[in-house]
Amino acid sequence: MFVNHVHLLPAATRDDATPDAFLRMADTLGIEGAVCFAPFTKQLPDSIANQNQWLANELSSRPHLVGYGTLDPDKPPRDQVKEITDLGFRGIKLHGPAQKFHLFGDWAREVYALMAEAGLVADFHLGVHWHRLQEYNPLLCDEIAHENPELRMVFEHVGGWAWYRQVLAIVVNNSHYGNHLYGGIASVLDAENQKFWYLGPEGVADCRWQIGADRLIYGLDFPYNQQSQTEQELRIIRNLDWPAEDIDLLLGGNLKNLLGLPQDHPAQQQNDRETP
Numbered sequence: 564m565f566v567n568h569v570h571l572l573p574a575a576t577r578d579d580a581t582p583d584a585f586l587r588m589a590d591t592l593g594i595e596g597a598v599c600f601a602p603f604t605k606q607l608p609d610s611i612a613n614q615n616q617w618l619a620n621e622l623s624s625r626p627h628l629v630g631y632g633t634l635d636p637d638k639p640p641r642d643q644v645k646e647i648t649d650l651g652f653r654g655i656k657l658h659g660p661a662q663k664f665h666l667f668g669d670w671a672r673e674v675y676a677l678m679a680e681a682g683l684v685a686d687f688h689l690g691v692h693w694h695r696l697q698e699y700n701p702l703l704c705d706e707i708a709h710e711n712p713e714l715r716m717v718f719e720h721v722g723g724w725a726w727y728r729q730v731l732a733i734v735v736n737n738s739h740y741g742n743h744l745y746g747g748i749a750s751v752l753d754a755e756n757q758k759f760w761y762l763g764p765e766g767v768a769d770c771r772w773q774i775g776a777d778r779l780i781y782g783l784d785f786p787y788n789q790q791s792q793t794e795q796e797l798r799i800i801r802n803l804d805w806p807a808e809d810i811d812l813l814l815g816g817n818l819k820n821l822l823g824l825p826q827d828h829p830a831q832q833q834n835d836r837e838t839p
């Protein structure tokens with residue numbers, strides 16, 4: 564299993580969200596590798612100046628973890644995107660309502676153009692999140708796709724309960740550009756604790772029906788989901804009435820394709836080689 568959407572944080576911010584805490588959980592769940600997001604700037608303790616350099620340093624000894632950077636919306640994009648590219652990261656995690664930027668404002672539009680040029684994946688939080696709705700209305704992603712037809716995007720929570728049909732519409736609407744927009748299946752299976760993003764097995768099945776099993780990427784939303792929630796989600800996914808190959812695509816195959824990683828568990832082989 565190769566999973567998306569792992570937020571890593573320094574121990575000073577949250578000690579159950581460190582790389583070691585994640586890897587302890589990953590080991591018990593059979594997770595071979597993951598895409599890990601840098602902290603957002605407001606999550607940094609005073610002792611850490613740069614969230615992307617912190618993450619790069621943490622990942623340097625852990626080759627099965629792929630990094631995505633984050634941006635400071637108070638600073639111009641160009642140098643930040645360049646730094647993220649130079650650090651070897653493969654994408655950027657963007658959270659409009661939490662980071663307080665307009666999804667299609669001037670700052671963000673410059674970000675997308677630079678990311679498309681650099682070949683970085685844009686991983687968006689989409690779903691109600693207690694900020695002005697018109698600043699992060701998912702339909703703005705259709706504008707982003709039209710302006711940046713090359714930009715690869717993952718729409719997390721597929722917009723959540725209130726918006727998932729709109730988000731599927733965006734994926735369908737832009738499919739003539741190629742297979743480069745994805746639904747992020749993360750935190751969408753807990754009707755009690757995450758009801759605003761809940762899709763349920765039926766909603767996830769709608770996603771597969773509308774856009775195809777090759778457009779769905781499972782993510783943990785660690786540390787907001789810890790071991791027991793993750794086990795529960797995986798139970799639900801493995802019980803879906805889908806062909807086994809479609810479940811494999813959801814649980815890592817599509818993400819590896821998106822990142823150009825080989826499908827034959829390279830990290831596992833590398834670990835095997837390192838074992839005396």
Ligand SMILES: [Zn+2]
Binds near residue numbers: 568570688784
């Ligand atoms: Zn997240």
